[in-house]
Amino acid sequence: MIDETAQLALPVTESPEVGTSIELFTGGGGLAMAMHNVGFRHLVAVELDKRACATLRGNVAEPFDPEVGQAIDLGSPWPLIEGDVHKVDFTRWLGEVDVVAGGVPCQPWSLGGAHKGYDDSRNLWPELFRVVRETSPRAVIAENVKGLLRPSFKPYYDYILNALRAPFEEPVEGEDWVDHDKRLRKALIKDAVKLTESYDVKYLLVNAADYGVPQVRWRVFVVAFRRDLGLGDWEFPKPTHSEASLLRAQADGSYWDEHKVKKRYQYVPEVTGGGEGTARWRTLRDAINGDPVRKEPKLGEPVGDKVEHPKHLHHYGWPGARQYPGHMPNLLDRPAKTVKAGVHGVPGGETVLQRDDGSIRYMTVREVSRVMTFPDHWRLEGPRGEQMRQLGNAVPVVLGEAIANSVTAALKSSKTAQA
Structure with a gap:
C-alpha cells in the first residue's frame, strides 16, 4: 500500500464517480489524471517505464495486488502494474470496464522519430485491440501524435480504425495486417459483426491550445463507442479557446x-x-502567473541554477540556455511551443524562454508542468531529463478532461435512453 504522504497527493476532484476505467501506457499520468478528475475510477493502470512508475507511485498509485481489495472508490490509490502490457491478462475485468484509455506510444509515428510505423516493436495498437476484446468496454479513448496521419502511414491508420471497429475479428496466427485488414473490411461491409462486439469510431486532429492548454500541441484522438449503445452520432467537443x-x-x-x-x-x-x-488562447505568461480557477500561484523567477525554489516544487533554474536556428525561444505572450520528449528528455532548444527584456533562460520543470497543465503538487521522479521526458510524452491534463467530459456525457445519455 502507498503511505499516507502519497495518499495526500491524490488529485482532488469534486466530481462524483461516473464510471470505471483501465489506463494503458499510463506514462507520467496526464490522461489518467484527466479521467480521474472527470470521475472515472481506475481499476488498473499499466506502465513499463520505471521512472514513470516511480512518479505514479509517489503521487497516486500502489502496486496491483489481485489478492486484496483495491480501487474501492474514486479516492482509492490507482492499482499499478509495472511491466510489459503484452504479459497482462485483462480478462478479470470483463464486463466491469466503462472506458479503456491510453496515449498509445508515439515513437513509431512521431515526426521526430525513425518513422518505422507498424514495423516498430513499440507499435502497441494491437495490444489496445486485445484489451478491448478481453474487457468489452463501453468506450475507448486513445491519443497519438500528428505523425500518425502522415500519408505514408494512411493504409495502416485505416487498418487501425477498422481493427477498432471490429476488435473481436482478431488476426489469426501468421496473418499480416494487410490480410487482416481485408477480412475486417469484408466483415464490416456485410455488417456481420455483433453490435456488442463492434464499435462506432471517430477520430480528430486537435490543437491543445484550442481547449485551454497554454501550448500549441497537435494530437490525434480516437474515440470509440460500443455500437449497442447507439452513440454513432457523437461528435468531438467544439474548441473553447x-x-x-x-x-x-x-x-x-x-x-x-x-x-x-x-x-x-x-x-x-x-x-x-x-x-x-470563445475564450482567448492561454499563453506562457498565463501559465507562469497561474490560473485562478486552478488556484495556482504566480511562480516568478527561479532563485538560481539547480537550486530548488522554497515555495514551488521542481522550480529551479538550469544553466546554458541558448537559441539557434530551428530552436528559437518560447515567447511569453503566445502559447508555448510543443513540449517534446527526446530520448534523453525534452530537447534543450525547445524549452528556452525569452524574458520581457529579451534575455533568455531555460524553462523550469515546474513551468513545463504548468504548460502541460499538471497540478503543482505533482512530483516527477528522476533527474531533470527524465522529468522532462515524462512531461513531453504526456497528454495535457486539461485537454484530456475536455475529451473525457464529452465521452462521459455521451455515456450518461446512453444510460438514460436505455432506462
Whole structure:
C-alpha cells in the first residue's frame, strides 16, 4: 500500500464517480489524471517505464495486488502494474470496464522519430485491440501524435480504425495486417459483426491550445463507442479557446492590464476575425502567473541554477540556455511551443524562454508542468531529463478532461435512453 504522504497527493476532484476505467501506457499520468478528475475510477493502470512508475507511485498509485481489495472508490490509490502490457491478462475485468484509455506510444509515428510505423516493436495498437476484446468496454479513448496521419502511414491508420471497429475479428496466427485488414473490411461491409462486439469510431486532429492548454500541441484522438449503445452520432467537443480572441485581448489592452505588463513591453497585434464566443488562447505568461480557477500561484523567477525554489516544487533554474536556428525561444505572450520528449528528455532548444527584456533562460520543470497543465503538487521522479521526458510524452491534463467530459456525457445519455 502507498503511505499516507502519497495518499495526500491524490488529485482532488469534486466530481462524483461516473464510471470505471483501465489506463494503458499510463506514462507520467496526464490522461489518467484527466479521467480521474472527470470521475472515472481506475481499476488498473499499466506502465513499463520505471521512472514513470516511480512518479505514479509517489503521487497516486500502489502496486496491483489481485489478492486484496483495491480501487474501492474514486479516492482509492490507482492499482499499478509495472511491466510489459503484452504479459497482462485483462480478462478479470470483463464486463466491469466503462472506458479503456491510453496515449498509445508515439515513437513509431512521431515526426521526430525513425518513422518505422507498424514495423516498430513499440507499435502497441494491437495490444489496445486485445484489451478491448478481453474487457468489452463501453468506450475507448486513445491519443497519438500528428505523425500518425502522415500519408505514408494512411493504409495502416485505416487498418487501425477498422481493427477498432471490429476488435473481436482478431488476426489469426501468421496473418499480416494487410490480410487482416481485408477480412475486417469484408466483415464490416456485410455488417456481420455483433453490435456488442463492434464499435462506432471517430477520430480528430486537435490543437491543445484550442481547449485551454497554454501550448500549441497537435494530437490525434480516437474515440470509440460500443455500437449497442447507439452513440454513432457523437461528435468531438467544439474548441473553447481561440487565437483570434487572444489577439483581440492584446489589441484592446485587456490582456496587458490583466498581467500588469509594462507599456514598453506591450504590442498591438494585427487582429483577425473569428473566435466569437470563445475564450482567448492561454499563453506562457498565463501559465507562469497561474490560473485562478486552478488556484495556482504566480511562480516568478527561479532563485538560481539547480537550486530548488522554497515555495514551488521542481522550480529551479538550469544553466546554458541558448537559441539557434530551428530552436528559437518560447515567447511569453503566445502559447508555448510543443513540449517534446527526446530520448534523453525534452530537447534543450525547445524549452528556452525569452524574458520581457529579451534575455533568455531555460524553462523550469515546474513551468513545463504548468504548460502541460499538471497540478503543482505533482512530483516527477528522476533527474531533470527524465522529468522532462515524462512531461513531453504526456497528454495535457486539461485537454484530456475536455475529451473525457464529452465521452462521459455521451455515456450518461446512453444510460438514460436505455432506462
